[in-house]
Amino acid sequence: xxxxxxxxxxxxxxxxxxxxxxxxxxxxxxxxxxxxxxxxxxxxxxxxxxxxxxxxxxxxxxxxxxxxxxxxxxxxxxxxxxxxxxxxxxxxxxxxxxxxxxxxxxxxxxxxxxxxxxxxxxxxxxxxxxxxxxxxxxxxxxxxxxxxxxxxxxxxxxxxxxxxxxxxxxxxxxxxxxxxxxxxxxxxxxxxxx
Amino acid sequence: xxxxxxxxxxxxxxxxxxxxxxxxxxxxxxxxxxxxxxxxxxxxxxxxxxxxxxxxxxxxxxxxxxxxxxxxxxxxxxxxxxxxxxxxxxxxxxxxxxxxxxxxxxxxxxxxxxxxxxxxxxxxxxxxxxxxxxxxxxxxxxxxxxxxxxxxxxxxxxxxxxxxxxxxxxxxxxxxxxxxxxxxxxxxxxxxxxxxxxxxxxxxxxxxxxxxxxxxxxxxxxxxxxxxxxxxxxxxxxxxxxxxxxxxxxxxxxxxxxxxxxxxxxxxxxxxxxxxxxxxxxxxxxxxxxxxxxxxxxxxxxxxxxxxxxxxxxxxxxxxxxxxxxxxxxxxxxxxxxxxxxxxxxxxxxxxxxxxxxxxxxxxxxxxx
Numbered sequence: 001x002x003x004x005x006x007x008x009x010x011x012x013x014x015x016x017x018x019x020x021x022x023x024x025x026x027x028x029x030x031x032x033x034x035x036x037x038x039x040x041x042x043x044x045x046x047x048x049x050x051x052x053x054x055x056x057x058x059x060x061x062x063x064x065x066x067x068x069x070x071x072x073x074x075x076x077x078x079x080x081x082x083x084x085x086x087x088x089x090x091x092x093x094x095x096x097x098x099x100x101x102x103x104x105x106x107x108x109x110x111x112x113x114x115x116x117x118x119x120x121x122x123x124x125x126x127x128x129x130x131x132x133x134x135x136x137x138x139x140x141x142x143x144x145x146x147x148x149x150x151x152x153x154x155x156x157x158x159x160x161x162x163x164x165x166x167x168x169x170x171x172x173x174x175x176x177x178x179x180x181x182x183x184x185x186x187x188x189x190x191x192x193x194x
Numbered sequence: 195x196x197x198x199x200x201x202x203x204x205x206x207x208x209x210x211x212x213x214x215x216x217x218x219x220x221x222x223x224x225x226x227x228x229x230x231x232x233x234x235x236x237x238x239x240x241x242x243x244x245x246x247x248x249x250x251x252x253x254x255x256x257x258x259x260x261x262x263x264x265x266x267x268x269x270x271x272x273x274x275x276x277x278x279x280x281x282x283x284x285x286x287x288x289x290x291x292x293x294x295x296x297x298x299x300x301x302x303x304x305x306x307x308x309x310x311x312x313x314x315x316x317x318x319x320x321x322x323x324x325x326x327x328x329x330x331x332x333x334x335x336x337x338x339x340x341x342x343x344x345x346x347x348x349x350x351x352x353x354x355x356x357x358x359x360x361x362x363x364x365x366x367x368x369x370x371x372x373x374x375x376x377x378x379x380x381x382x383x384x385x386x387x388x389x390x391x392x393x394x395x396x397x398x399x400x401x402x403x404x405x406x407x408x409x410x411x412x413x414x415x416x417x418x419x420x421x422x423x424x425x426x427x428x429x430x431x432x433x434x435x436x437x438x439x440x441x442x443x444x445x446x447x448x449x450x451x452x453x454x455x456x457x458x459x460x461x462x463x464x465x466x467x468x469x470x471x472x473x474x475x476x477x478x479x480x481x482x483x484x485x486x487x488x489x490x491x492x493x494x495x496x497x498x499x500x501x502x503x504x505x506x507x508x509x510x511x512x513x514x515x516x517x518x519x520x521x522x523x524x525x526x527x528x529x530x531x532x533x534x535x536x537x538x539x540x541x542x543x544x545x546x547x548x549x550x551x552x553x554x555x556x557x558x559x560x561x562x563x
Contacts, residue, residue: 036530
């Protein structure tokens with residue numbers, strides 16, 4: 001086991017706040033496309049939330065690259081280790097790509113990228129039917145991949161928490177506050193079973 | 195790990211697996227429900243748009259699903275002091291704001307005969323000097339036919355052509371009218387309102403209520419109309435039947451060759467008891483009216499190559515100082531316009547919308563006059 005038992009406080013705060021935001025966003029997005037009555041209201045939520053996720057994802061990735069993260073249990077099968085690594089980087093990539101594709105897509109439609117009344121982001125793509133269509137389809141399909149990846153991540157997290165009980169879940173669920181990686185689990189509530 | 199981990203592992207982890215599967219399946223089901231995939235009867239944006247497409251005898255790829263035939267226009271809007279007092283929207287401030295727009299006729303065919311279209315429209319895009327956009331979609335009818343999206347869906351389905359005759363089935367239209375007596379008012383307008391002989395001398399009504407807020411925090415609910423400065427001249431039934439297919443568009447071009455065309459933007463302020471959520475009921479005639487400025491159209495350009503082709507005139511794009519009302523038809527319009535925009539842009543991207551990009555006429559359907 002690595003000396004680091006837990007993600008640092010910043011990583012945990014970002015993880016759980018973004019978990020709420022991303023799941024809310026997926027439902028807002030799919031709901032606003034389907035609903036005949038809620039589109040304007042949900043769109044007003046969707047755009048600022050998306051840009052907030054983009055900014056938080058950037059902070060999160062920098063934090064991840066600069067700090068030590070807890071090692072996975074030594075007895076975890078290789079395919080699960082590979083799956084964990086791949087799905088985490090896929091999630092990071094999607095959290096960056098979804099807001100950027102959405103922003104570019106609204107630009108390519110020739111629509112103003114209004115974050116809130118009076119504040120509009122500049123266009124980042126040319127106003128063009130083909131560019132719009134590619135981005136619009138990409139936004140839909142990446143959303144579906146993101147939702148599936150989130151579900152997989154949730155299932156794996158609960159598998160670690162309830163089936164393997166190996167400390168992987170608690171590495172993100174609890175730990176001391178602050179941004180320093182925590183090296184000593186002795187004061188924690190017993191996550192020494194891994 | 196939490197307290198779970200300090201217990202001895204249970205003999206079988208099936209309960210845990212079952213709980214995980216239930217949580218994941220529950221979330222997936224909720225997502226599918228939100229998307230409308232589990233409720234084929236629910237009226238979603240895609241289904242409403244499908245119903246509108248169903249009113250056409252044939253598809254016209256690359257064109258708008260409604261008001262498919264039109265012409266791009268450009269000019270400016272000139273606000274005044276009264277408008278600036280009513281809303282802090284920069285577009286309404288005294289001075290000129292450039293505008294792009296589109297004049298169109300009702301119906302889903304891009305080849306419909308102009309003179310026989312009961313409904314005409316003006317759509318505008320204005321960008322204030324603060325960069326904030328205002329898009330408007332206005333119609334020549336003075337109020338919407340129904341007050342709910344369910345009723346509009348039923349009306350759309352009832353007006354779809356019968357495959358046998360190629361025309362709407364009178365029995366279904368009658369059944370709709372019987373079930374929705376509120377639509378009779380619109381029918382009476384369509385039958386009795388005089389037809390003008392130009393896009394230029396037609397009034398265009400915003401239909402929906404919007405809330406205007408001023409710089410001091412005050413706000414008022416209002417509706418607006420673009421009232422033609424060009425004098426009304428009637429287009430008789432005989433003239434309508436004799437007119438060329440592109441009569442209105444050609445006539446507009448001819449007028450613009452001689453000079454710009456103007457409309458007064460006239461607001462009607464809601465009084466006590468006026469319902470902002472019901473676009474099918476006009477407010478009483480004695481309500482306060484305020485002229486907010488002038489729409490000036492200077493140029494027109496074919497929609498196949500004009501700036502309006504790839505724009506969605508979504509009337510829910512409003513600047514600070516203008517806010518949406520609780521009108522469900524206004525919200526539905528944003529949803530359906532977005533869906534229609536996605537579909538036609540996709541057709542253009544896939545190369546299926548050549549006629550929409552070249553302005554080519556349909557082969558061999560237009561008889562020589």
